[in-house]
Amino acid sequence: MVDIKELKEKEKERRSNFIIDAAEKQFFAKGYDTVSMDDIAAEVGLSKAALYRYFETKEALYFAIVLRGTRILAAMLREGMDNAPTNIEKVTAYRDVGDQFAKDYADYQKCCYFLMSGRFDPASIMANKDIQEMGLMLGEMYTRFRNAIQAGIEDGSIRSDVEPEEIAVLLTMISDGINNMRSDLLMILASRGIDKEKFSRDVKRLIAAMITNTGKNGGPEGSHRGD
Structure with missing residues (x-):
């Protein structure tokens, strides 16, 4: 039987890692203070509101x-x-x-x-x-x-x-x-x-x-x- 909850958790983890990968590139290249959540949201193709569902700040x-x-x-x-x-x-x-x-x-x-x-x-x-x-x-x-x-x-x-x-x-x-x-x-x-x-x-x-x-x-x- 497929565990829907487990699948959702794995998908959330996969998406979180994808966001971290993109944010790394931004922070490594520009530094913390120069990068905004708008920049990261644009990089991963999400709205800022959707991004905040994964990382609150x-x-x-x-x-x-x-x-x-x-x-x-x-x-x-x-x-x-x-x-x-x-x-x-x-x-x-x-x-x-x-x-x-x-x-x-x-x-x-x-x-x-x-x-x-x-x-x-x-x-x-x-x-x-x-x-x-x-x-x-x-x-x-x-x-x-x-x-x-x-x-x-x-x-x-x-x-x-x-x-x-x-x-x-x-x-x-x-x-x-x-x-x-x-x-x-x-x-x-x-x-x-x-x-x-x-x-x-x-x-x-x-x-x-x-x-x-x-x-x-x-x-x-x-x-x-x-x-």
């Missing part, structure tokens, strides 16, 4: 695009960390995947940064179901990252005198900073013949030297866990 449509990008990132992170054989390599994989996502999906990355730019009302962000799902996924990935650092400390591959939470936050901040680097800093590096990719590789080597255990007791010779 332009904000909601933009948040759906951010969620789509986050799902891609989360899938890449799961695969990268699952395929890494050791804890220290899982930590490296987390950062490598983040950099790869920024390179391969730069438009989604820009949307994620714009979401956190202060442009949107925090209450609207937190009330949106797509953003809530995004937060859960990012929280899961961060927890796996932090746990890999803790496990690396326990197996002796990462220094024992570091705090896992601090290292997880610091490395996340460094990755975000490099992926969203100011143009003037890029120009300074370029004046020395250093492009963004070389800078990122050099920073990774520095971080590896900073956190990797080189001593006998879970840290550099003579070190101990600080208060």
Whole structure:
């Protein structure tokens, strides 16, 4: 027996994805503030009233695009960390995947940064179901990252005198900073013949030297866990 309700839900999902596809092109090319719901409605061949039946606001449509990008990132992170054989390599994989996502999906990355730019009302962000799902996924990935650092400390591959939470936050901040680097800093590096990719590789080597255990007791010779 045909389930009419299920068919209607599938059709609604198909149409929603079609709208998101069209909106992506507009937002990626022109930016959030320049694009109107009239523009998107014209792109998909719907009246604005019909468009609002699928997405109540332009904000909601933009948040759906951010969620789509986050799902891609989360899938890449799961695969990268699952395929890494050791804890220290899982930590490296987390950062490598983040950099790869920024390179391969730069438009989604820009949307994620714009979401956190202060442009949107925090209450609207937190009330949106797509953003809530995004937060859960990012929280899961961060927890796996932090746990890999803790496990690396326990197996002796990462220094024992570091705090896992601090290292997880610091490395996340460094990755975000490099992926969203100011143009003037890029120009300074370029004046020395250093492009963004070389800078990122050099920073990774520095971080590896900073956190990797080189001593006998879970840290550099003579070190101990600080208060």
